[in-house]
Amino acid sequence: MDKIERIKQLITEINKHNYNYYVLDNPTIADREYDAIYDELVRLEKETGVVLPDSPTKQVGDVVLEGFKKHTHLQKLYSLDKCNNFSELESWINGVNEAYGNQLYTMEYKFDGLQMTITYENGKFVSAATRGNGYVGEDVTNQVLTIKSVPLFINFKGKVVVQGEAMMKLSVLAEYNKTALEPLKNARNAAAGAIRNLDPRVTGSRNLSMFFYGVPYIEGKKFETHLELVEFLKSNGFPVFDYMEAKSDIASIEAEINKIDKIKQNLDILIDGVVIKVNNFKVRDKLGYTSKFPKWAVAYKFEAQELTTTLNNVVWQVGRTGKLTPIAEVDPIELAGATVKRATLNNFGDILRKDVKINSKVFVRRSNEVIPEILGVAEHTDNSFDIKKPTNCPCCGSEIVEDGANLFCPNYFGCAEQIDDRINHYASRNAMNIEGLSGKTIGLLRENLGVKTVADLYKISGSQLLALDKFKDKKSQNLVESIQNSKNPEFYRFIFALGINGVGERTAKDLAKQFGSLEKLMSATVSELTEVDEIGLITAENIYNFFHNDTQINLINELLDLGININYPENNQVTHSELTGKTIVITGDFEHFTRTQLTTELERYGAKVTSSVSKKTDLVVVGNNPGSKFNKAQELGVNVMFETELNKILL
Ligand SMILES: [Zn+2]
Secondary structure: OOHHHHHHHHHHHHHHHHHHHHHOOOOOOOHHHHHHHHHHHHHHHHHHOOOOOOOHHHHOOOOOOOOOOEEEOOOOOOOOEEEOOHHHHHHHHHHHHHHHOOOOEEEEEEEOOEEEEEEEEOOEEEEEEEOOOOOEEEEOHHHHOOOOOOOOEOOOOOOEEEEEEEEOOHHHHHHHHHHOOOOOOOHHHHHHHHHOOOOHHHHHHOOOEEEEEEEEEEOOOOOOEHHHHHHHHHHOOOOOOOOOEEEOOHHHHHHHHHHHHHHHHHOOOOEEEEEEEEOEHHHHHHHOEOOOOEOOEEEEEOOOOEEEEEEEEEEEEEOOOOEEEEEEEEEEEEEOOEEEEEEEOOOHHHHHHHOOEEOOEEEEEOOOOOOOEEEEEEEOOOOOEEOOOOOEOOOOOOEOEEEOOEEEOOOOOOOHHHHHHHHHHHHOOOOOOOOOOOHHHHHHHHHHHOOOOHHHHOOOOHHHHHOOOOOOHHHHHHHHHHHHHOOOOEHHHHHHHOOOOOOOHHHHHHHHHHHOOHHHHHOOOHHHHHOOOOOOHHHHHHHHHHHOOHHHHHHHHHHHHOOOOOEOHHHOOOOOOOOOOOEEEEEOEOOOOOHHHHHHHHHHOOOEEEOOOOOOOOEEEEOEOOOHHHHHHHHHOOEEEEHHHHHHHHO
């Protein structure tokens, strides 16, 4: 075959694979095979000196630029008016509805990345630019060419400017930081820094993603609705983030915003709000613009999750595993509705890696259910100094043992903080749920009754408690009762209560499901443990080591001897009005369950799980990428339940 012909063939093939991989997220070829055809193309291009305009090798970006050229936007790019609470949102929606009748509103995530436009002519990528001041931006064509999900060619042949956001996925950021000499502080800065970098190789190395949501300029086409515009983007191969809702009433819009606010921490991208737009373009035209904003869209902003503050001091906390966790004390800041005074630094290795020092300005991030975390240094000051590595346990004075990035106090039976934290965790609501066992009480029991392990709790008698100060009749009786009442835990609660490093409640549930009994769990091999979803090698080894440690084995046996009687899930039928007795069909993929697990779980609720949707079906549960069963359910008017609602019942 002619070399040029082969080049053309390879280009078509590679561009198809790029589209499958980067846009659809559905690779249809092994990495190694891909590399082979890519290498062949590079070789042929070198041999022939021919690099065709649509060659994917042009997306590598290997020329360092001297400066950014200016790019004047064909159409002014407006920013969005913001609202920070529901009453502002309601007054906007009511205003629109009163003037033009009840409207349908589209809802999209408000990405926290770098806004950009890309121009196509005759179906070809021409240039890319940052938003800049809305009139003039910077030409970042070479940088954007390194973003593999951005199409070089589209079906539409007229001149068109598309608008989107360049972002670094959080998983990509974490991966990048694992080996980076200088870890990137956050995903937004990482994306903006990558695009606005004169060396496109740097842009390429950051593995950015881009998601599209607007068409500020188009020749030879008029959109009727925003939903149609989004379909246009998708059908031309532009990656569109897989979230879009269209709602007409305020209550559903607000419910949706609340839902997003709850799940936003679990997304792989940063978002800082929800964009709400009037769907109908005729109404948009009538609404028009202020000098700054379109009147047909608003951005509902969530409260900031990330801010900078000064780090004043670091104290070391000893946890239930003996691990020392550095806790940073910072100048108090208001973050996402709470005052943050302390934030974790994970371990000593983390301090070194992030180069965090006392008196430096640091980034603090707060997630919904997690303690605030120090992300990195914003800047050092003249007074900045290194955080000292402790040599002795701050609680019991034992000499510290180092294990990788972590420091440990080895004094298992004698270190008060460790003992208290273990008992506290064991007794906590989601573990054994022993009421009335506060941190203070635990300290009292340890000091006065010599309670050193969770097993010792079951040996406490009412008369022993009565002998203590502050323990009146009723209180002693209640505590002894709630300790004794904890003896029949569900299996997962017992696993969670043991406090194995890396085993949270979710993982405990997974382990309970997978192994079914304590005996099987204790004899599981590392490789059997890694078969459980979400359990990596490190956690698997932690679990294995825990169950092969004499201290732990003795403790578990002691607990069983003291009358702990684990309640296994198969003996544990439960009911729920929406599931019990219902005929249910499952479609799509679920984050927390395999199909089999979900079936078992639904059956535990007394549901009958069948495979096809008919009029007799009571409910279709819908995961990601649902199949035709979802459409069928809608056609037949069968009730559907989405994963988030389902999780509220099952998890
Ligand atoms: Zn200690």
